[in-house]
Amino acid sequence: MTAPLLADPSRHDDMAARLRSLAIPRPAPPPGPAGPVPGDRRAHRRVALLAGVLLLPPGLWALAGRGPALLPEPAAPEPRAVPVPLSPPAEAASIVASGVVVALRRAVLRPEVTGRIVAIAVKAGDRVAAGQRIARLDATLAEADAALARSRAAAAETTVRIAEIELRDARQPLARLQALARRQFASDADVTAASLKVERLEAALVAARQALDAARIEAGRAEAALARYGLDAPFDGVIAARLAAPGDMVTPGGEDGGAGRGVAVLVDPEALAVDVDVAETGIGRIALGAGAGVTLDAFPDRPLAMRVATVLPEASHEKGTVTVRLAFPPGVPGPAGTPGLPAGMLPGMAAKARFTAIATAMAPAVATAAATPIHRKE
Incomplete structure (x- = not known):
C-alpha cells in the first residue's frame, strides 16, 4: 500500500516552503520599549501555515486521503407551527336581522262609491265585528x-x-x-x-x-x-285609526292623501307576525321552519320563539335584503304562559331576530341532496 503523500519528510519540507512562499507579508510591529518578543515570530509562522493549509486545492485534499469538513452541513429547517383556523363560534354562524311587527289582516276601509259621509259609528280603539256598520254616506x-x-x-x-x-x-x-x-x-x-x-x-x-x-x-x-253607500267591517278587529269625519267627501281611490284616503283602518290584533330584512348573503342559509329568537324593542326582557313562515319572493335592490316573515308556531304559549300572542304586542313595533336553528333546518335538505344518485348519460 502506498504511504500517504504528507508522510514523506522531503515532500513535507517542500510543501512547507511553498506555503511560506504563499504567505502574505505583513509589516513587523514596532518594537516596544523592551524590544520584540521572541514568541511572536513563531506565532506568525503558525498562522501562515494554517492559512496555506486552508488554501489547498480540493484535489490535494483528495490525494491526501483527508477532507475535513470546513463548512458545517446545513441544518435541517426546524418545523414551524402552522396556525389552524378554528371553527367559528355558534354566534358567528347565526344571522341577526331587524324588522317590525306586522298585522296579517289589515284593511283601509274605503267606500265603493263617491259620496259625502253622513255618519261614522266608530272611533279609534273600538272593537268591531264582521259586518258591523262603520260609516254611512249620503x-x-x-x-x-x-x-x-x-x-x-x-x-x-x-x-x-x-x-x-x-x-x-x-x-x-x-x-x-x-x-x-x-x-x-x-x-x-x-x-x-x-x-x-x-x-x-x-x-x-x-x-x-x-x-x-x-x-x-x-x-x-x-x-x-x-248598500254601497254604507261601509261595513270585513272581519273582526280593532279600529286603528279614523281617517275621515262626517261631511267629508270620499271616493273609492287609493292612499293618495286626498279624497281616496279612506274612512278608517281596521286591524286584527290576533293575527300578527314579524317581518325582518335579511341580507342577500345570508338568505341562502335560511329555510322554512327555521327557528328564530325575536326580541321587541318595547319588551327587551321578553324573548319570543318564532319560526320562518315564508320568504317573500322579491328582494330589495336598494337595501340588498330579502324580507323573511316569522310567525308563532301553532300551540306555543306567549311569554306570560297563556295561549295566543304576547300582551302588548302591536303592529309597527320594532323587532330584532336571531336565527338560531339554521344548520338544523338545512340539514335534511343537504342530506337528501347527498343521497340522491346522479344518473349520467353514457
Whole structure:
C-alpha cells in the first residue's frame, strides 16, 4: 500500500516552503520599549501555515486521503407551527336581522262609491265585528232609485196575479164548452173562440212573469247600489285609526292623501307576525321552519320563539335584503304562559331576530341532496 503523500519528510519540507512562499507579508510591529518578543515570530509562522493549509486545492485534499469538513452541513429547517383556523363560534354562524311587527289582516276601509259621509259609528280603539256598520254616506238619490225599483217590482207582481186570475176564469168556460160540444150542445166555433182566449191569456201571463223577473232584478241592483253607500267591517278587529269625519267627501281611490284616503283602518290584533330584512348573503342559509329568537324593542326582557313562515319572493335592490316573515308556531304559549300572542304586542313595533336553528333546518335538505344518485348519460 502506498504511504500517504504528507508522510514523506522531503515532500513535507517542500510543501512547507511553498506555503511560506504563499504567505502574505505583513509589516513587523514596532518594537516596544523592551524590544520584540521572541514568541511572536513563531506565532506568525503558525498562522501562515494554517492559512496555506486552508488554501489547498480540493484535489490535494483528495490525494491526501483527508477532507475535513470546513463548512458545517446545513441544518435541517426546524418545523414551524402552522396556525389552524378554528371553527367559528355558534354566534358567528347565526344571522341577526331587524324588522317590525306586522298585522296579517289589515284593511283601509274605503267606500265603493263617491259620496259625502253622513255618519261614522266608530272611533279609534273600538272593537268591531264582521259586518258591523262603520260609516254611512249620503244616499238620497240611491234610496230614491231603490224605492222606484221596488215599486216597479210590486207592480209587476200585481200584473202577474191579474193574468193568472184571467187565465183561470177563461179555462173554466172552455172546459164547459168542450163538454157540451162532445154531446153536440155547443158549436165548434164557440169552442175555438174560447180556446184562443185561453191561449192569449197564457201568453200574457208568461210576459207578465218575465216583466216581474226584470223588475226584481232592477230592484236588486238598486238595493245593491244603495248598500254601497254604507261601509261595513270585513272581519273582526280593532279600529286603528279614523281617517275621515262626517261631511267629508270620499271616493273609492287609493292612499293618495286626498279624497281616496279612506274612512278608517281596521286591524286584527290576533293575527300578527314579524317581518325582518335579511341580507342577500345570508338568505341562502335560511329555510322554512327555521327557528328564530325575536326580541321587541318595547319588551327587551321578553324573548319570543318564532319560526320562518315564508320568504317573500322579491328582494330589495336598494337595501340588498330579502324580507323573511316569522310567525308563532301553532300551540306555543306567549311569554306570560297563556295561549295566543304576547300582551302588548302591536303592529309597527320594532323587532330584532336571531336565527338560531339554521344548520338544523338545512340539514335534511343537504342530506337528501347527498343521497340522491346522479344518473349520467353514457
